[in-house]
Amino acid sequence: MRDLIHLQFRLDERTAHSSLDLFKKDTGIIYRMLGLDPSHVPNNPERFRDWAVVFGDEKISSGRHYWEVTVKKSQEFRLGVAEALMSRDECVGTNNSSWMFGYAQRKWFAMTSNKMVPVTLVGKPDRVGILLDYEAGLLGLVDIEKPRIIHSVRVQFKSHLCPAFGLWDGELLTHSGLEEPEGLK
Template sequence: MMGECVDGAVVEAGKCSEHGKKLVYFCKGEKLRVCSKCAIVGSHQGHSVVPVEEALGELKDLLSARSKDLESKSLEQSLRLEEIDRNVTTAKEEIEMLQHQVGNDFAALRNFLDAEEKALMEEIAAEAQGTLEELDRLKSECLQRMGSLKRLAEPLNSTLQTDNLREILKVLNTTSDGSDCCETMNDPIIRFKGERFHSPLQYRVWKKMFQVIQTVAEPFTFDPLTAHPYLEVSTNQRSVTPRCEALPVAYADDRFDTSLCVLGNEPLSTGKRYWEVSVRNSAKWDLGVAYSSIPRHGDLMYKPSRGIWCLTLREGCIYQACDELDIELHIQHKPSRIGIYVDYEGGVVLFLNAETMQMIHVFRASFTEQLLPLYSPCIVEKSSNEQRLTIFKLIL
């Protein structure tokens, strides 16, 4: 019968080599089976010793707990794998949709440009054909007159060689001075009117291109009825400036009374919208969108969970995306104009450097309420003009 190693000695299975007793106890510290004498007076005296049956139960409990832990971790990885597979499927669908959209958008632009080029080429060809045909007609008439005048001049030239008075008078009386064949010789000589095609062609076509562009910078406005008393909204409602003193405005439920904010007039509840805000050289501002139901009284918390998706600037160089935990953004070139793009159904709020059209940050969300643009030029510190926010209007 195979033996068991206990304290370095090989013994019969279930018996202690030193004391000859059954190994009915288990030393937890050295993880060995021992007899009662080993536990009381032997080498395992003072160790944590328990009956084998109890140790077996504890070890099985440990195995069971470890097995459940591994099973739980395996389940976590299975769920993670399922989420990865879902994201793969979603990513493929979004990529396919985006590629289709980009293809359609560029196809529309190409079709527009091709149609503009074709129409302009046809217009040039028609103008050229009409001009050249008219010049050919004038040239043909001119050649005919030259032939007629030459024929009239021939008898005159030959008569110049004689001194016969009668002959000279005869020729003068029988020949014409050519005025009859030159009655239309003063018809205006037209020229090709190319100057009508010499305008700034690309700029002209670019302006016409807006008829096929679905999303362009819109001239949004500020809602003065929501503006904090320390904010002055311009008459055309396209600029807002912080003041050192409060304006004498009426209290209203819609007006901010603590946060130095103002909302836009334009609700966003469907489709895609884009607008640009000129921030000039301002050292601080807040820009974004918010649910129209956000509180107007008390401090605002710029967080998506509070219905606000916002980008901020502080100290002229610290840009932050206000997520549940603020995200500091590293921007190399300070933009003087910020573009804000909202795709309501797509759940996107995108901030851009409007001069380079480079992305600054994007929020993903599932909107459940009407959105409104949110602005804050922050508390005035130096020249208020430096902190003015102005909605950019595209001049077409």
């Protein structure tokens, strides 16, 4: 068993779409329908212009990592990882440089390269875990009540990854620096 590195990250304001407000020392995001006027947001090449997406500020290139996300009042969101250099003109989950778990229309799905695979998860938990094992090429959606991996995506990661989040209503709160729950092998 490799040691779990307790990944600590904040949300990277430089990548945040103008409709996403960061709060709680950059660990949470709120979707604002109107958002900021994009012309009032510093124009930098790392920012998502067309999609309500934000990245975490840590780059991951090895190890096993675990974090959790609390979902508040959101009916449409995506959680997962993306290559740090992913094009900012694309949405997470629609290309082959991001691997996401999403929730929309009261259903969960896994999403890569614009292919959606239904995830059988009853109801919508208020808090879920994400497990990333870089070398094993595993991204898992974790039911923290049980705890168990509900669904996993297998992929050969080839470059630096960042935690990635998409949000189209409500708010998300990230919890990093956590111990991986017992029994997730």
